[in-house]
Amino acid sequence: MRIAEHWINGAVLxxxxxxxxxxxxxxxxxxxxxxxxxxxxxxxxxxxxxxLGFGGLVSFGHAVFFxxxxxxxGILAYHAQTYTVLDLGFFTTEGTKSMPIIWLVAMGISxxxxxxxxxxxxxxxxxxxxxxxxxxxxxxxxxxISWAQYGGEDGLSIYVRNGFPGLNTLVPIQFFGICxxxxxxxxxxxxxxxxxxxxxxxxxxxxxxxxxATMGLNPMRIKLLAFVLSGAITGLAGALFADLNRFVxxxxxxxxxxxxxxxxxxxxxxxxxxxxxxxACVFVALEHxxxxxxxxxxxxxxxxxxxxxxxxRGGLLGLLTGKEGAHV
Amino acid sequence: MSAILxxxxxxxxxxxxVMLFLMAAGLTLIFGVMGLINLAHGxxxxxxxxxxxxxxxxTGSFLLGLVAxxxxxxxxxxxxxxxxxxxxxxxxxxxxxxxxxxLILVFxxxxxxxxxxxxxxxxIPDALSGPVTLPGGIEYPLYRLTxxxxxxxxxxxxxxxxxxxxxGIQIRAGENDREMIAALGVDISRLxxxxxxLGAALAGLAGALVGAIQSVQVGMGEPVLILAFVVIVIGGIGSIRGAFIGxxxxxxxxxxxxxxxxxVFKLFMEPGAAQKSGAAIASxxxxxxxxxxxxxxxxxxxxxxx
Amino acid sequence: MSDAAPILETRHLSKSFGxxxxxxxxSITLQPxxxxxxxxxxxxxxxxxxxxxxxxLRPDTGNVVLDGRDISGLSTQARARAGLGRTFxxxxxxxxxxxxxxxxxxxxxxxGAAWRFWRRALETAELRATAxxxxxxxxLSDEAATRCxxxxxxxxxxxxxxxxLTLRPRAFIMDEPMAGMxxxxxxxxxxxxxxxxxxAPILLVEHDMDAVFALADRISVLVYGxxxxxxxxxxxxxxxxxxxxxxxxxx
Numbered sequence: 059m060r061i062a063e064h065w066i067n068g069a070v071l072x073x074x075x076x077x078x079x080x081x082x083x084x085x086x087x088x089x090x091x092x093x094x095x096x097x098x099x100x101x102x103x104x105x106x107x108x109x110l111g112f113g114g115l116v117s118f119g120h121a122v123f124f125x126x127x128x129x130x131x132g133i134l135a136y137h138a139q140t141y142t143v144l145d146l147g148f149f150t151t152e153g154t155k156s157m158p159i160i161w162l163v164a165m166g167i168s169x170x171x172x173x174x175x176x177x178x179x180x181x182x183x184x185x186x187x188x189x190x191x192x193x194x195x196x197x198x199x200x201x202x203i204s205w206a207q208y209g210g211e212d213g214l215s216i217y218v219r220n221g222f223p224g225l226n227t228l229v230p231i232q233f234f235g236i237c238x239x240x241x242x243x244x245x246x247x248x249x250x251x252x253x254x255x256x257x258x259x260x261x262x263x264x265x266x267x268x269x270x271a272t273m274g275l276n277p278m279r280i281k282l283l284a285f286v287l288s289g290a291i292t293g294l295a296g297a298l299f300a301d302l303n304r305f306v307x308x309x310x311x312x313x314x315x316x317x318x319x320x321x322x323x324x325x326x327x328x329x330x331x332x333x334x335x336x337x338a339c340v341f342v343a344l345e346h347x348x349x350x351x352x353x354x355x356x357x358x359x360x361x362x363x364x365x366x367x368x369x370x371r372g373g374l375l376g377l378l379t380g381k382e383g384a385h386v
Numbered sequence: 387m388s389a390i391l392x393x394x395x396x397x398x399x400x401x402x403x404v405m406l407f408l409m410a411a412g413l414t415l416i417f418g419v420m421g422l423i424n425l426a427h428g429x430x431x432x433x434x435x436x437x438x439x440x441x442x443x444x445t446g447s448f449l450l451g452l453v454a455x456x457x458x459x460x461x462x463x464x465x466x467x468x469x470x471x472x473x474x475x476x477x478x479x480x481x482x483x484x485x486x487x488x489l490i491l492v493f494x495x496x497x498x499x500x501x502x503x504x505x506x507x508x509x510i511p512d513a514l515s516g517p518v519t520l521p522g523g524i525e526y527p528l529y530r531l532t533x534x535x536x537x538x539x540x541x542x543x544x545x546x547x548x549x550x551x552x553x554g555i556q557i558r559a560g561e562n563d564r565e566m567i568a569a570l571g572v573d574i575s576r577l578x579x580x581x582x583x584l585g586a587a588l589a590g591l592a593g594a595l596v597g598a599i600q601s602v603q604v605g606m607g608e609p610v611l612i613l614a615f616v617v618i619v620i621g622g623i624g625s626i627r628g629a630f631i632g633x634x635x636x637x638x639x640x641x642x643x644x645x646x647x648x649x650v651f652k653l654f655m656e657p658g659a660a661q662k663s664g665a666a667i668a669s670x671x672x673x674x675x676x677x678x679x680x681x682x683x684x685x686x687x688x689x690x691x692x
Numbered sequence: 693m694s695d696a697a698p699i700l701e702t703r704h705l706s707k708s709f710g711x712x713x714x715x716x717x718x719s720i721t722l723q724p725x726x727x728x729x730x731x732x733x734x735x736x737x738x739x740x741x742x743x744x745x746x747x748x749l750r751p752d753t754g755n756v757v758l759d760g761r762d763i764s765g766l767s768t769q770a771r772a773r774a775g776l777g778r779t780f781x782x783x784x785x786x787x788x789x790x791x792x793x794x795x796x797x798x799x800x801x802x803x804g805a806a807w808r809f810w811r812r813a814l815e816t817a818e819l820r821a822t823a824x825x826x827x828x829x830x831x832l833s834d835e836a837a838t839r840c841x842x843x844x845x846x847x848x849x850x851x852x853x854x855x856x857l858t859l860r861p862r863a864f865i866m867d868e869p870m871a872g873m874x875x876x877x878x879x880x881x882x883x884x885x886x887x888x889x890x891x892a893p894i895l896l897v898e899h900d901m902d903a904v905f906a907l908a909d910r911i912s913v914l915v916y917g918x919x920x921x922x923x924x925x926x927x928x929x930x931x932x933x934x935x936x937x938x939x940x941x942x943x
Binding site: 250251253254255256257258259261262265266268269270271272273274275276277280 | 746747748767768769770772773778780784785786787788789793794796797798800801802804805806807808809810811812813814816819855858859
């Protein structure tokens with residue numbers, strides 16, 4: 059069975075939009091929340107896929123950006139809800155409950171962190187890169203645990219979801235709409251980026267770094283920018299995820315989450331625009347249905363994953379379109 | 387701050403370091419010879435700890451527990467090498483990461499299935515419990531001192547194995563040129579299984595030994611695994627000597643940083659804040675160490691230059 | 693010819709790996725319009741020399757000069773921008789992409805266009821024009837849509853040359869372009885390189901002696917990292933030192 063990839067892509071997006079509407083119709087708000095969760099995870103994985111799928115850089119530390127986005131939201135909203143002042147020395151603020159501002163801060167912080175982490179990690183490659191990104195994730199995790207001011211190990215609860223002008227974000231379908239619109243926006247940007255000269259260079263970099271340098275292009279700068287873009291998108295997803303749960307905790311920084319993000323991409327198909335989206339939907343569905351059947355659903359997830367790695371490269375999209383994805 | 391406290395903390399750091407070395411040695415051997423990044427190494431550590439706790443609990447013998455840990459981890463290592471890992475040697479790093487990540491999920495949840503979510507406890511044997519008085523009148527737990535001894539003995543043993551035996555020659559040859567040693571008639575797949583099982587046994591032993599001073603629970607392996615990664619990144623991937631130096635550096639930095647940084651901060655901050663920020667910075671200490679080493683030498687202290 | 697200022701020059705390049713002197717005081721020039729071939733037995737240090745010229749390896753001492761400017765301190769990418777068009781011994785192409793996309797990468801590099809994020813590279817007229825002109829020059833226009841992995845070995849060699857061409861280099865550095873080619877392919881590529889010297893001189897490292905003697909204006913012989921002779925094909929053929937190095941006879 060071979061289906062053109064853009065038909066599948068369209069069908070998936072329509073399906074994601076239709077399911078919550080149907081859930082709204084039959085009054086099943088939990089389903090809306092479930093789909094929203096899938097959309098946010100998809101957004102995080104789309105971010106990771108820029109470096110992993112197209113750049114060939116296996117970052118095992120993207121939870122850092124997810125967590126930073128989450129804590130950017132948590133800290134701003136915490137100060138707003140407790141009417142306390144956040145004093146950074148050079149700048150003071152009373153926090154905010156406005157989503158657009160929180161998103162900008164989340165993306166900005168994540169981008170800055172990605173710049174410095176990238177500057178260090180991208181000096182290395184291959185296995186070193188994997189291990190070092192993993193280690194950086196752990197560093198942020200332990201820092202969050204020991205940062206008592208913002209809840210330490212227990213995390214921070216935000217009592218009311220942050221606001222978006224003109225919408226009531228507490229209504230699940232409206233919050234879903236915001237997340238879905240952001241995902242679509244990022245997918246469009248990503249699709250353009252992929253075929254633009256920058257995407258061409260990034261794609262070439264995965265295949266031969268020597269070639270890219272010989273063409274007069276600076277490999278380090280291209281990788282670093284890709285890493286920063288990737289971090290910013292995953293950071294945005296982190297802020298949304300925190301708003302979905304109205305809670306942030308060090309678990310957002312955990313290495314397991316970094317691993318799960320990679321898994322999402324692999325389930326869907328590496329280096330494909332919609333791979334992470336499909337992967338996230340499948341992952342959330344598995345988590346929901348297998349998790350409902352047994353407490354030990356991770357065993358099955360592990361076995362499925364082993365099957366994919368050992369026998370079926372290309373993920374679900376590869377299976378449906380009959381093409382293998384990019385080799386990383 | 388007294389000299390006794392400092393010596394005590396240095397010993398704690400050494401003890402932590404040599405246990406990290408047991409983990410890191412296996413990882414670095416497996417990467418150096420087979421080119422494989424094995425995330426499931428932490429699971430083997432956990433398997434060792436659970437096997438030791440279960441057997442020691444049933445028989446009352448700590449020694450039998452250790453034997454069980456070695457056997458169970460080596461067996462589990464051999465099993466996954468033959469069933470899964472073997473297919474990954476030539477695969478891209480991403481596949482290795484994913485498959486071994488999948489193995490973690492299976493091992494962790496499988497263990498939870500069998501033993502439940504509550505931690506098990508492994509008792510320190512009577513002969514080794516209690517403190518011992520060191521020269522200078524320092525009281526130090528005998529068990530921890532024994533761990534340092536075991537760790538150092540294994541480091542020497544590994545060095546002898548690699549430098550002085552036939553297997554060692556094959557291992558060193560395998561690092562340099564796989565085809566060549568295959569052409570010389572060495573059964574490469576048996577060699578690989580053997581190395582993997584050896585690495586697994588070391589991890590299992592570390593799990594059992596540390597299990598007696600911490601609790602034995604699901605998920606205990608991964609934090610240690612990531613620290614072991616930091617160790618071999620610092621030491622240089624593939625280098626046993628690098629793993630040893632790196633492990634001691636990480637062990638000492640982590641232990642001493644956690645104790646002394648808050649004290650240092652108290653010199654110029656009020657005590658409460660100093661305690662908090664000192665602890666927060668100390669938790670990042672080894673990663674900062676890693677960052678510095680990488681800026682200086684991107685392939686680690688003893689890694690091969692590209 | 694040797695009166696004009698050289699386009700590319702190495703001055704006293706030396707590089708050692710431990711006790712091994714891979715490059716030993718190598719000074720060569722590349723004059724406008726010429727093909728200067730470097731030949732030598734295996735292990736003579738030809739690849740090491742090329743890597744030092746192109747920036748992949750740092751020499752221990754000595755300089756690389758392009759158009760009178762010392763480029764020894766520059767990175768690989770900066771040297772490419774300065775005008776070095778390199779082809780690789782083992783093809784370094786993006787195998788998953790089409791021939792045109794590979795050539796476009798060269799155009800992106802040539803025009804410093806990597807920081808564009810919106811318009812499709814394929815639909816950007818000036819990039820496409822550069823890429824297509826280069827493909828036409830090497831005779832690959834008909835293969836533009838072919839996936840690189842499906843190209844014949846010879847066509848990959850041609851594409852390597854096309855990618856170097858997109859940079860409009862001041863000098864070509866070609867590392868064994870004939871390697872692994874059949875007789876017919878070799879001949880076609882020889883014809884191509886022959887015409888190319890008008891655009892920029894070529895420093896040609898090559899094993900294929902037929903091609904070298906057919907193409908080279910000057911030949912330098914590299915043995916154990918040292919240039920032992922430089923001259924015309926005739927001079928090299930009759931040189932005693934070269935006979936010694938290759939045949940090991942002292943007659």
